[in-house]
Amino acid sequence: xxxxxxxxxxxxxxxxxxxxxxxFVGGCNEGLGPIYEETxxxxxxxxxxxxxLDQVWELRLLVFDNVPSDSSSLLQLLLASVTDPGHIVLxxxxxxxxLPKLVDATSYKLTTSGSTLQVRRYNYVVLAWRYGPNxxxxxRPAGVFTYNQTTLEPAPVNVRNRRLLENIDIFVDFTRxxxxxxx
Amino acid sequence: xxxxxxxxxxxxxxxxxxxxxxxxxxxxGRITAKEDTSGLAGATVVIQGMARGTTAGADGxxxxxxxxxxxxxVAFSLVGYRRDVRYGIQVxxxxxxxxxxxxxxxxxQTEQVVVTANKREQSLQDVPISISIMDATQIQERNSLTIExxxxxxxxxxxxxxxxxxRGSSGYSRGAGxxxxxxLDGVPFITGDTGELNFESIPVGQIDRIEVLKGASSALxxxxxxxxxxxxxxxxxxxxxxTYVRAYGGLxxxxxxxxxxxxxxxxxxxxxxxxxxxRAGNLGVAVSFSRLxxxxxxxxxxxxxxxxxxxxxxDYANAGALTMNFGLLYQYGGQFVxxxxxxxxxxxxxxxxxxxxxxxxxxxxxxxxxVISQNFLLSTRGIWxxxxxxxxxxxxxxxxxxVSDEFDLESTGTLLLNDQHTMTFxxxxxxxxxxxxxxxxxxxxxxxxxxxxxxxxxKLLTLTAGARFDFQSLGLxxxxxxxxxxxxxxxxxxxxxxxxxxxxxxxxxxxxxxxxTTAAVSNLAAVPNKDLKPERSYSYxxxxxxxxxxxxxxxxxxxxxxxxxxxxxxxxxxxGVPIVQWRNVTRARVQGYETSLKLSPFGGAVFCNVSYTYVxxxxxxxxxxxxxxxxxxxxxxxxxxxxxxxxxxxxxxxSRVENIDMELVNLGIIPDGDxxxxxxxxxxxxGADVDLGGTTLTATFNVNNVFQYNYVELIANMAPPRxxxxxxxxxx
Numbered sequence: 001x002x003x004x005x006x007x008x009x010x011x012x013x014x015x016x017x018x019x020x021x022x023x024f025v026g027g028c029n030e031g032l033g034p035i036y037e038e039t040x041x042x043x044x045x046x047x048x049x050x051x052x053l054d055q056v057w058e059l060r061l062l063v064f065d066n067v068p069s070d071s072s073s074l075l076q077l078l079l080a081s082v083t084d085p086g087h088i089v090l091x092x093x094x095x096x097x098x099l100p101k102l103v104d105a106t107s108y109k110l111t112t113s114g115s116t117l118q119v120r121r122y123n124y125v126v127l128a129w130r131y132g133p134n135x136x137x138x139x140r141p142a143g144v145f146t147y148n149q150t151t152l153e154p155a156p157v158n159v160r161n162r163r164l165l166e167n168i169d170i171f172v173d174f175t176r177x178x179x180x181x182x183x
Numbered sequence: 184x185x186x187x188x189x190x191x192x193x194x195x196x197x198x199x200x201x202x203x204x205x206x207x208x209x210x211x212g213r214i215t216a217k218e219d220t221s222g223l224a225g226a227t228v229v230i231q232g233m234a235r236g237t238t239a240g241a242d243g244x245x246x247x248x249x250x251x252x253x254x255x256x257v258a259f260s261l262v263g264y265r266r267d268v269r270y271g272i273q274v275x276x277x278x279x280x281x282x283x284x285x286x287x288x289x290x291x292q293t294e295q296v297v298v299t300a301n302k303r304e305q306s307l308q309d310v311p312i313s314i315s316i317m318d319a320t321q322i323q324e325r326n327s328l329t330i331e332x333x334x335x336x337x338x339x340x341x342x343x344x345x346x347x348x349x350r351g352s353s354g355y356s357r358g359a360g361x362x363x364x365x366x367l368d369g370v371p372f373i374t375g376d377t378g379e380l381n382f383e384s385i386p387v388g389q390i391d392r393i394e395v396l397k398g399a400s401s402a403l404x405x406x407x408x409x410x411x412x413x414x415x416x417x418x419x420x421x422x423x424x425x426t427y428v429r430a431y432g433g434l435x436x437x438x439x440x441x442x443x444x445x446x447x448x449x450x451x452x453x454x455x456x457x458x459x460x461x462r463a464g465n466l467g468v469a470v471s472f473s474r475l476x477x478x479x480x481x482x483x484x485x486x487x488x489x490x491x492x493x494x495x496x497x498d499y500a501n502a503g504a505l506t507m508n509f510g511l512l513y514q515y516g517g518q519f520v521x522x523x524x525x526x527x528x529x530x531x532x533x534x535x536x537x538x539x540x541x542x543x544x545x546x547x548x549x550x551x552x553x554v555i556s557q558n559f560l561l562s563t564r565g566i567w568x569x570x571x572x573x574x575x576x577x578x579x580x581x582x583x584x585x586v587s588d589e590f591d592l593e594s595t596g597t598l599l600l601n602d603q604h605t606m607t608f609x610x611x612x613x614x615x616x617x618x619x620x621x622x623x624x625x626x627x628x629x630x631x632x633x634x635x636x637x638x639x640x641x642k643l644l645t646l647t648a649g650a651r652f653d654f655q656s657l658g659l660x661x662x663x664x665x666x667x668x669x670x671x672x673x674x675x676x677x678x679x680x681x682x683x684x685x686x687x688x689x690x691x692x693x694x695x696x697x698x699x700t701t702a703a704v705s706n707l708a709a710v711p712n713k714d715l716k717p718e719r720s721y722s723y724x725x726x727x728x729x730x731x732x733x734x735x736x737x738x739x740x741x742x743x744x745x746x747x748x749x750x751x752x753x754x755x756x757x758x759g760v761p762i763v764q765w766r767n768v769t770r771a772r773v774q775g776y777e778t779s780l781k782l783s784p785f786g787g788a789v790f791c792n793v794s795y796t797y798v799x800x801x802x803x804x805x806x807x808x809x810x811x812x813x814x815x816x817x818x819x820x821x822x823x824x825x826x827x828x829x830x831x832x833x834x835x836x837x838s839r840v841e842n843i844d845m846e847l848v849n850l851g852i853i854p855d856g857d858x859x860x861x862x863x864x865x866x867x868x869x870g871a872d873v874d875l876g877g878t879t880l881t882a883t884f885n886v887n888n889v890f891q892y893n894y895v896e897l898i899a900n901m902a903p904p905r906x907x908x909x910x911x912x913x914x915x
Contacts, residue, residue, distance in 0.1 A: 030439055030891070031894045032858055032860055033439065034442045034525055035526060160848065160857075161851065
């Protein structure tokens with residue numbers, strides 16, 4: 001019993017030492033604090049198998065709150081987003097040059113302060129590719145944000161207040177394009 | 184003129200004639216402390232194998248009369264002292280056998296008496312399930328304002344938003360329903376409408392000890408005891424008149440970040456309590472009044488609370504006793520549901536800045552313990568618990584009210600058949616009336632029958648087996664019945680060593696709030712679910728307890744609980760407006776282990792507790808971790824007593840909760856609600872006990888959350904910063 005008591009004293013001393021060390025280490029960390037982050041998301045668009053340059057007229061990132069399922073043209077959808085901002089976000093904004101062409105990868109950052117992005121769930125983040133001269137008709141998706149590169153099923157992005165979500169990456173293979181949900 | 188006992192008590196609870204004339208000899212003597220030979224008032228004397236016992240008077244003297252001739256073992260015990268059992272005590276007809284006993288102080292209660300495990304007094308070592316005890320000294324030294332504050336240091340227990348989680352059985356149910364049953368002196372103390380635990384109705388200063396029984400206990404306690412039982416035992420009325428006065432004040436430290444500051448004033452809280460107890464013949468009365476005024480460290484979280492508590496006890500000649508409690512609570516305050524965001528963590532959203540809650544709750548409970556014969560003890564207890572609360576928000580016109588009345592009546596018999604069998608059986612009836620803006624008008628209740636046998640197979644092995652049948656209607660559209668069996672083995676291979684194994688089935692009927700809530704609070708709407716079914720569980724446990732000489736005890740246990748139809752709050756936003764509804768959604772399994780060590784080396788001058796609980800709370804339906812259940816819980820505390828000084832500290836570690844209500848975050852309802860960390864909280868305390876000629880004065884200074892660690896236990900609810908508390912109390 002004396003050995004047991006001696007052993008328990010040693011055990012207690014160790015346990016209290018571990019507790020004191022953990023308390024000190026834990027205490028030095030102040031825990032939660034204010035967040036100084038922007039609201040939005042960012043990522044990298046990776047490209048492969050570029051088509052000839054004359055088929056790459058324009059590249060823009062389009063962010064939809066819902067996957068377009070009707071037969072509207074992309075232009076109609078974009079016009080609708082003007083009257084009800086936040087449902088569809090265009091990056092870079094209209095009137096500015098599109099994303100760089102013929103590069104291996106390009107990074108992007110979409111925030112509520114720099115666009116019409118809102119705090120909500122966006123179910124369809126797509127790279128739109130204009131392959132011809134018709135500004136109103138020659139668009140199709142080149143890549144989507146997805147967790148499954150085989151099925152290319154769109155994955156949602158939850159935009160949260162003062163959170164800059166990272167790694168919203170899109171992999172574009174011009175020889176293997178995702179389905180086109182608009183006309 | 185002295186009142187005759189039968190004039191001054193209501194007869195409602197006296198179902199049986201208490202007195203039976205008995206013949207034989209008597210056992211008498213004096214119980215003293217070994218250290219200073221002073222009489223130990225309140226020490227318990229029990230003749231083993233019989234339903235006979237008494238408590239020592241003011242000078243430590245006791246007397247048990249009408250003991251049949253024979254050879255007996257008599258046990259002497261008192262909280263804070265080592266239990267002493269005397270064997271071979273001869274009692275002869277018409278003679279008095281004198282046994283004087285000196286008890287030795289033992290801060291670590293290796294032989295502590297508990298009452299919750301089997302609805303009767305037992306030594307902790309004889310209990311085949313895990314049970315933890317927190318006594319008044321630990322509550323007092325920590326300056327705990329509420330019972331849930333005190334429970335934060337019980338092994339295997341953690342608190343989320345005021346709700347108790349024992350070994351991962353509960354998450355956070357938004358104030359509706361509890362998987363832990365609360366008892367007040369053995370009487371169910373659950374509100375009729377929400378089915379939650381209202382700890383604030385019990386003044387902390389009136390608590391003698393809290394027993395926490397872990398694991399499904401529905402086989403004795405019925406619904407709600409799915410995850411365990413918390414029995415709050417109030418202080419006994421002392422033999423000599425006693426007046427107790429306590430005053431305390433606390434100051435919240437400034438917030439850690441300037442962004443969080445919302446008031447230029449210091450935030451304080453203070454409280455006062457006064458109580459007096461006295462005896463006149465066989466009648467004892469204790470009355471207390473207390474109040475708490477809290478400015479709060481968060482905006483619109485202020486609180487004003489007033490408690491009145493009355494306890495009366497009348498002792499009868501042959502160890503029968505009638506005890507009655509009455510409690511009244513009035514409180515009002517702001518309501519802080521969640522923060523505006525983490526940059527404004529101590530401020531609620533704009534629309535909640537004027538929300539407030541007001542409650543009036545009162546209860547009256549009674550218990551009669553009677554000795555029917557030498558081997559049959561009957562206990563009858565009942566309660567009427569009235570609960571009236573309401574809240575006001577900027578969105579609603581007027582106050583939203585809920586009024587409920589709960590009536591519970593139970594009779595328990597303990598029959599000592601022989602040296603081998605102790606039978607416990609009983610009948611419980613419950614009736615609830617609910618009239619609430621939120622839940623509607625409901626009447627319902629339940630009826631239950633239970634029985635168990637503790638079979639002492641040999642000196643080393645005891646088997647306990649029993650079952651309880653409950654028929655319930657409240658909270659259900661279709662009333663239903665449920666049979667809950669249990670079995671437990673206790674093996675004591677050597678002195679101080681016990682090995683235990685137990686199995687029990689549990690169930691919980693949904694509360695009225697879970698089944699019938701119809702409300703719109705802030706930007707959420709709640710809808711009823713009339714198809715809600717009772718939750719069911721099977722719990723298993725194996726454990727070992729080892730006394731370490733006079734140093735203390737070590738306990739280890741492994742446990743598993745399987746749940747069916749677990750009720751969780753679901754959030755559905757498909758219709759545009761987020762809808763909250765309680766649903767039977769989950770098949771779950773909670774596994775884990777728990778170790779605890781209690782030591783008091785250096786002759787009791789140092790007192791330490793260390794405990795660690797690991798829980799794996801697996802949602803088998805979604806293959807995810809159950810919400811609001813931390814995996815690792817580690818508590819350590821130490822107190823050093825160098826009379827008249829004492830000082831000590833606590834450390835509490837709770838691992839980061841893995842799963843919370845992310846729907847509320849993803850829908851943008853609670854900004855930054857996903858922000859949480861592991862919890863590290865350190866408290867220090869120092870104090871002194873001074874004896875001023877009959878008046879004991881105790882001064883205590885506490886610093887809680889010494890390192891000002893910022894954490895949440897509940898989604899978007901910042902815990903208190905560093906707090907300085909000074910308290911002064913006098914016992915006259």
